[in-house]
Amino acid sequence: MNRLSRRAALRTAILATTLLGAGLPALPAMAAPAVGQPAPDFTAVDSKGKQHKLADLKGKVVVLEWTNHECPYVKKHYGSSNMQNLQQQARQAGVVWLSVISSAPGEQGSVDGARADELTASRKAAPAAVLLDPQGGIGKAYDARTTPHMYVIDTKGVLRYAGGIDSIPSAKVDDIARAEPLFKTAMESVLKGEEVKQAVTRPYGCGVKYKS
DSSP states (O other): OOHHHHHHHHHHHHHHHHHHHHTOOOOOOOOOOOTTSBOOOOEEEETTSOEEEGGGGTTSOEEEEEOOTTOHHHHHHHHTTHHHHHHHHHHHTTOEEEEEEOOOTTSTTOOOHHHHHHHHHHTTOOOSEEEEOTTOHHHHHTTOOEESEEEEEOTTSBEEEEEOSSSOOOSOTTHHHHSOOHHHHHHHHHHTTOOOSSOBOOOOSEEOOOOO
């Protein structure tokens, strides 16, 4: 192996080690939507077979929550009722909360409409709808990487927040009370018409189980 080949191999090894050390899945490059710009439009069918189009929701604040009921990080926020409390707060403020399932068929978290409705009822969750995205088109348009991964869209259809639900990336329920509520703060700022001070944060959770 010549010197150039050895250097190239070393760079590849260093990159692989960095990705593994970060504990992050190696995901294909996707263009992340820009905060402050129009949110990517989409049309999707929910768990009850009803069609939803983002463009039809202008005039409303919209929350997108990527979810996977089998993910320990999702279980943390639903098992503690943290996610349900946020959903209820959003509903009372007139926010349209859409939970999105982008797990591909056969992958962890993949459900049909009936199972999605069972989960909503059993957890006493309160989204406006659960959108089924088995082909991953919506998830990839938003560069959704983890469950949960949270987004807030304002009344003009502009993306105002993209990132984590809070600041402590763990699956421990006890950490919720100690964490900075990044998503909650962002949603409240958008509802008040204020600037979101931390508009892009790092999400944490299980990698979205896209179709390979």
